[in-house]
Amino acid sequence: LFVILHFFSVAQITNTKLIPLVFTHQSGFYQNSFYLDISNNNSSLTIHYTNDGSIPTYKDSVFTRPIFISNQSGKENTLSVISTSERWEEPKELVCKGSIIRAMAFRDTSPVSAVYSKTYFVEDKTKYSFPIISIITDSLNLFQQDSGIYIIGNNTNYSNRGRAWERLAHFEYFDIDGKSQLKQNIGIRIHGNWGRAFPQKSLRLYARSEYGNKKFNYQFFQDKETSSFKRLIIRAASSTDWKNTLFKNALSQQLTTNLNLSHQASIPVIVFINGEYWGIHHLSERVDKYYLNEYYQTPKDSIDLLSNNGVIEQGNSSDFLDLINYIETHSLISSQHYQYITELIDVQNFIDYNISNIFFANTDWPNNNIKFWKTQKNGKWKWIMTDCDESMNYEHYNVLSDFANAMPYHQYFPQWSTFLLHNLLQNELFKRQFRSRFETLLLNNFSEKNILHEITLLKNTYNPEVIGHINRWGAPATFTNWQEIVEGLNAFAALRPIEMKSQLNDIFKSPIIIYPNPAHDNIHISLLIESNGRVYLNIYNSLGESVARDQYENATAFNKCMINVSNLDAGIYIVEIEVNQYRYMQKIMIKD
Numbered sequence: 001l002f003v004i005l006h007f008f009s010v011a012q013i014t015n016t017k018l019i020p021l022v023f024t025h026q027s028g029f030y031q032n033s034f035y036l037d038i039s040n041n042n043s044s045l046t047i048h049y050t051n052d053g054s055i056p057t058y059k060d061s062v063f064t065r066p067i068f069i070s071n072q073s074g075k076e077n078t079l080s081v082i083s084t085s086e087r088w089e090e091p092k093e094l095v096c097k098g099s100i101i102r103a104m105a106f107r108d109t110s111p112v113s114a115v116y117s118k119t120y121f122v123e124d125k126t127k128y129s130f131p132i133i134s135i136i137t138d139s140l141n142l143f144q145q146d147s148g149i150y151i152i153g154n155n156t157n158y159s160n161r162g163r164a165w166e167r168l169a170h171f172e173y174f175d176i177d178g179k180s181q182l183k184q185n186i187g188i189r190i191h192g193n194w195g196r197a198f199p200q201k202s203l204r205l206y207a208r209s210e211y212g213n214k215k216f217n218y219q220f221f222q223d224k225e226t227s228s229f230k231r232l233i234i235r236a237a238s239s240t241d242w243k244n245t246l247f248k249n250a251l252s253q254q255l256t257t258n259l260n261l262s263h264q265a266s267i268p269v270i271v272f273i274n275g276e277y278w279g280i281h282h283l284s285e286r287v288d289k290y291y292l293n294e295y296y297q298t299p300k301d302s303i304d305l306l307s308n309n310g311v312i313e314q315g316n317s318s319d320f321l322d323l324i325n326y327i328e329t330h331s332l333i334s335s336q337h338y339q340y341i342t343e344l345i346d347v348q349n350f351i352d353y354n355i356s357n358i359f360f361a362n363t364d365w366p367n368n369n370i371k372f373w374k375t376q377k378n379g380k381w382k383w384i385m386t387d388c389d390e391s392m393n394y395e396h397y398n399v400l401s402d403f404a405n406a407m408p409y410h411q412y413f414p415q416w417s418t419f420l421l422h423n424l425l426q427n428e429l430f431k432r433q434f435r436s437r438f439e440t441l442l443l444n445n446f447s448e449k450n451i452l453h454e455i456t457l458l459k460n461t462y463n464p465e466v467i468g469h470i471n472r473w474g475a476p477a478t479f480t481n482w483q484e485i486v487e488g489l490n491a492f493a494a495l496r497p498i499e500m501k502s503q504l505n506d507i508f509k510s511p512i513i514i515y516p517n518p519a520h521d522n523i524h525i526s527l528l529i530e531s532n533g534r535v536y537l538n539i540y541n542s543l544g545e546s547v548a549r550d551q552y553e554n555a556t557a558f559n560k561c562m563i564n565v566s567n568l569d570a571g572i573y574i575v576e577i578e579v580n581q582y583r584y585m586q587k588i589m590i591k592d
Contacts, residue, residue: 089474125178195238252388439529
């Protein structure tokens with residue numbers, strides 16, 4: 001069957017004599033029922049059509065009179081009552097539906113036209129607050145026991161990978177107003193790791209010239225200028241977020257969009273498969289050589305793209321193994337050795353990447369979901385944020401210590417997963433940069449105010465769509481449960497910055513550096529954190545009496561000042577700095 005479908009997809013772009021079919025109505029949303037007429041300019045041809053997603057053959061229904069297209073939601077569920085996982089639950093009610101029509105012209109038993117695929121919804125588009133994606137494919141491609149990619153089947157089918165498990169499908173994208181913006185034949189595969197075993201699965205979408213179009217040419221993501229994609233993902237929430245908020249990965253990506261990181265653009269969509277409602281998904285970019293080529297103008301064949309412990313996804317891992325070997329044989333305490341590493345790693349990117357995953361309490365990291373890359377000639381390794389479904393569950397989660405502690409520093413994770421950050425933290429300059437950047441992000445991207453703002457936006461965005469999704473998949477448990485879980489995110493937003501501040505203080509101690517110490521006339525205090533307001537200085541003597549005090553507009557102004565201590569008697573003093581509502585204290589000795 002796949003061979004036949006593949007032949008049709010090739011035929012429609014290679015045979016220049018294909019007969020065109022004319023439809024009185026194009027795919028889209030209609031307020032009222034209507035009659036669909038299909039015609040061609042050759043009365044000797046016969047039009048055959050199907051309404052179940054299969055490619056028409058000469059044995060299928062003959063089009064002899066207009067087809068009545070009406071609202072289908074009252075009809076019995078068909079595909080959505082097929083078990084897709086051991087965790088699968090039957091829909092609680094009839095799911096929303098559209099009408100799908102596939103038509104083809106034949107001369108006797110031979111096809112002489114392309115396959116035309118249409119999706120019709122007889123209902124108000126305002127019922128859906130997200131764009132719509134319609135996937136049309138022969139249901140056997142998804143649910144046949146031996147080869148259907150969406151079910152357990154006879155071969156744990158959904159766990160299989162590679163081209164042999166790619167299936168032909170038709171893709172159509174309807175924007176927020178219900179207008180069809182892009183339609184083309186594509187290849188689909190199951191995407192992800194553990195998520196394959198979940199009832200609702202992610203689908204990877206392949207544009208190939210043999211299917212008709214070698215790219216998806218549309219600007220799906222408004223926060224990026226890119227309007228051409230080789231691969232896309234229709235991503236379902238997985239891990240703990242499958243029954244929780246449904247949007248933790250989207251939240252994590254949004255909170256890191258302006259950092260020194262590449263991120264996967266994503267928008268929420270509603271997916272229909274063969275006209276049946278398939279729930280909330282996220283249309284996302286896929287991180288691969290095409291993605292890197294698009295954003296960094298890197299030749300596809302000159303990229304080293306690795307995952308986890310140096311697993312090769314593109315190119316080779318020899319440069320990465322050389323990097324690891326160098327660190328194993330050269331202590332990064334040495335400024336010379338550290339400086340060499342900065343020529344191989346994009347340090348600012350590496351810092352932002354690790355801080356983000358640490359802050360999000362990503363429990364499916366650092367021993368998983370790692371992607372990093374470089375150009376093969378003179379490129380620096382850069383890391384990419386991916387898959388944060390398993391995040392923001394534990395406000396007091398402490399993974400930072402697994403990187404910063406002395407040996408054995410990899411108590412809870414394999415050594416390879418903590419090796420790089422642990423060794424870089426041995427260098428004082430890197431440690432200061434890391435601490436300073438973390439403190440800065442706690443005031444900005446990862447502040448309680450900013451996180452709460454993003455949570456509220458996402459909650460309001462998803463709120464109208466969640467009940468339909470719950471009725472389809474039985475997850476989250478109830479709408480009230482979803483609301484309570486989202487409220488739990490607010491607790492994370494409030495408590496996690498405080499927790500991370502505490503962890504930073506425990507592990508890295510005071511963020512102030514005083515020099516010279518001992519001092520005689522003047523001291524300079526370097527504050528390794530930014531401030532969102534004034535900085536207050538107090539100096540106390542051994543009796544706890546304040547002997548000097550001052551205030552500064554911000555950390556930048558404070559760091560530029562020299563502080564005169566020539567009037568203080570010789571002895572031990574306590575310098576107290578108050579910044580961002582936190583107090584830091586450090587001893588200083590004044591000498592004669």
